[in-house]
Amino acid sequence: MEPGSATETPDVHGAFPRLTRDQIAALERIGTRRPTREDEVLYREGDRACDLFVILDGLVALVERYGSEEEVIGVHGPGRFLGEIGLLTGQSVLLTAVVREPGELLAVPADRLRELVAQDATLGDLILRAYLVRRNVLIDLGAGIRIIGSRFSPDTRRLREFAARNRLPHRWVDLEADLRAEALLRALGVAADETPVVVWGEDTVLRNPSNAELARVLGLRVETDADAVWDLLVVGAGPAGLAAAVTGASEGLATVVIEELATGGQAGSSSRIENYLGFPAGISGSELADRAIIQADKFGARITVPGEVTRLEHDHGVHVVTLGSGERLRSRTVVIATGAQYRKLPVSRLEELEGTGVFYAATVAEAPLCDGAPVAVVGGGNSAGQAALFLAAHASRVYLMIRGDDLGKSMSRYLADRLERSDAIGILRNTEVRELLGEGELEAVVVENNRSGAREHLPVRRLFVFIGADPHTDWLGDELALDDHGFVLTGADVARLLPVPTKGEAFRNVASLGTSRPGVFAAGDVRSGSIKRVASAVGEGSMSVRLAYDHLHAAPTVPAYPPGAREPSEDGSRPDRPQANYAPS
Numbered sequence: 001m002e003p004g005s006a007t008e009t010p011d012v013h014g015a016f017p018r019l020t021r022d023q024i025a026a027l028e029r030i031g032t033r034r035p036t037r038e039d040e041v042l043y044r045e046g047d048r049a050c051d052l053f054v055i056l057d058g059l060v061a062l063v064e065r066y067g068s069e070e071e072v073i074g075v076h077g078p079g080r081f082l083g084e085i086g087l088l089t090g091q092s093v094l095l096t097a098v099v100r101e102p103g104e105l106l107a108v109p110a111d112r113l114r115e116l117v118a119q120d121a122t123l124g125d126l127i128l129r130a131y132l133v134r135r136n137v138l139i140d141l142g143a144g145i146r147i148i149g150s151r152f153s154p155d156t157r158r159l160r161e162f163a164a165r166n167r168l169p170h171r172w173v174d175l176e177a178d179l180r181a182e183a184l185l186r187a188l189g190v191a192a193d194e195t196p197v198v199v200w201g202e203d204t205v206l207r208n209p210s211n212a213e214l215a216r217v218l219g220l221r222v223e224t225d226a227d228a229v230w231d232l233l234v235v236g237a238g239p240a241g242l243a244a245a246v247t248g249a250s251e252g253l254a255t256v257v258i259e260e261l262a263t264g265g266q267a268g269s270s271s272r273i274e275n276y277l278g279f280p281a282g283i284s285g286s287e288l289a290d291r292a293i294i295q296a297d298k299f300g301a302r303i304t305v306p307g308e309v310t311r312l313e314h315d316h317g318v319h320v321v322t323l324g325s326g327e328r329l330r331s332r333t334v335v336i337a338t339g340a341q342y343r344k345l346p347v348s349r350l351e352e353l354e355g356t357g358v359f360y361a362a363t364v365a366e367a368p369l370c371d372g373a374p375v376a377v378v379g380g381g382n383s384a385g386q387a388a389l390f391l392a393a394h395a396s397r398v399y400l401m402i403r404g405d406d407l408g409k410s411m412s413r414y415l416a417d418r419l420e421r422s423d424a425i426g427i428l429r430n431t432e433v434r435e436l437l438g439e440g441e442l443e444a445v446v447v448e449n450n451r452s453g454a455r456e457h458l459p460v461r462r463l464f465v466f467i468g469a470d471p472h473t474d475w476l477g478d479e480l481a482l483d484d485h486g487f488v489l490t491g492a493d494v495a496r497l498l499p500v501p502t503k504g505e506a507f508r509n510v511a512s513l514g515t516s517r518p519g520v521f522a523a524g525d526v527r528s529g530s531i532k533r534v535a536s537a538v539g540e541g542s543m544s545v546r547l548a549y550d551h552l553h554a555a556p557t558v559p560a561y562p563p564g565a566r567e568p569s570e571d572g573s574r575p576d577r578p579q580a581n582y583a584p585s
Helices: 021-028 110-119 121-141 154-165 181-188 211-218 239-250 265-269 285-298 382-391 413-421 534-554
Strands: 032-035 041-043 052-064 071-076 096-108 145-149 170-174 197-200 204-207 229-235 255-258 302-304 309-315 318-323 328-336 340-342 374-378 397-401 425-428 431-437 444-449 455-458 462-465 469-471 520-522
Touching: 021 052, 021 096, 021 121, 096 110, 110 121, 110 285, 121 285, 145 154, 145 181, 154 170, 154 211, 170 181, 181 197, 204 211, 229 239, 229 318, 229 534, 239 255, 239 265, 239 285, 239 328, 239 534, 255 328, 265 285, 285 302, 328 534, 374 382, 382 397, 382 413, 382 462, 397 431, 413 425, 520 534
Parallel strands: 145 170, 229 255, 229 328, 255 302, 328 520, 374 397, 374 462, 397 425
Antiparallel strands: 032 096, 041 096, 052 071, 052 096, 145 197, 197 204, 309 318, 318 328, 340 469, 431 444, 444 455
């Protein structure tokens, strides 16, 4: 069959590139050729692992719900390769691949593919970019899991938020608005009071699953050994936490990361970061997070989502972190990178409309919900500005509301200039939201000018809130010193709290990111005095590993390591892990 047959799905934004002969030859060095037969299933929805398949001859279809109400997502021929980003991150397979016309393919094991992506800049980046675009395509199509539930159900909103924040392709079936919902529930044998339910593939039905249960089914959650003592435990997987994970694992530290909701943090919900070094065309927060996860995984870090941390303790030379599930993780050093939690507007009916009319992120998951309607964005920081620009391509009109009169006060100048030049965005200064209006869904907001007191109704169908955040430090209790706003004190701020030593005693040296407990460091937005920018958070996350490394070489060795690891040799190196570049202090 000739490449580019009319029966194939057309390429979309580089999602389905055709490999050259040289690129196929490079993959053939790490893969195996084999023939295919008609109707052969290469992998199914829900499989926990699969190979990368390069089609050499024949046709392969990607379908949902194979064998029952089958829906064809795409058809691919010679020169194209299958899979998407989950193949690299270890997530479960989202679609079924079935041979439509027999031929031949090249199978490349997933672990060898990960090595190639890390080592071959040209071919690896082509595959990675295609996989990232394919995830966006699946999200736009509403492929993947189906969430059936009421728009008024807090659990429905919880599951939808978890799916959206983790960039899980999904489709919401609204019990109140979708005529198919009742028939679908009957076919599944599910009563209305058992909703919300998550449906996946042919026979997987989860009745009101917890985030952890859903994550486990989809391959997001990585189980850890209860007896392990880690070198580095990172709490939080935003930019600071992911930077710490990549740096720590690459330097040979046994590293584990615990994240409560979704990798990427607040930055993960940003549609476009345009002033991050090395990306002149900008990069979405979710793509930045996906790339970091692949890097961390390459070096051996373990990232588990979700995992709610509830307590920090110290026990016989190691730090102990307790999760909401009761699981306890032990580590010789800890980096706290929990960032901050979204602030909410002080208006009634907010929770009722969250997830249907009120949102705290503006990504490809929320964009289709605008559907050409007018929307409003609240906030004067970079996140709000980026959201307004992104939503302008999907909404009929975007209103950006700020409490003050100077757009550039807390926003990068380049971003403020673009907003002020946009004909699709109206900037409402000195404006605050007072009421949310609508029956069952958002129909309008009442706003007030905080100088004149004048009020007006804005007919908007979606409200996006970016008004800052509060530090996620409630779980720390009295274990660490915090400032008056709850941010973690570090460095000189901690040193000032220590008693002045008497004669013969030495000052305790507190590292710049060190907290009031030796061996525990803080990085990113959770730290008192931090810059609250992605680039600075990444820098602090990387720097915290250097400080943790120094602490490890100054502290006594705890003789317990994750299964399969060998204890350090006399010079402190780990023979089974990459050698650290840092010299012991």
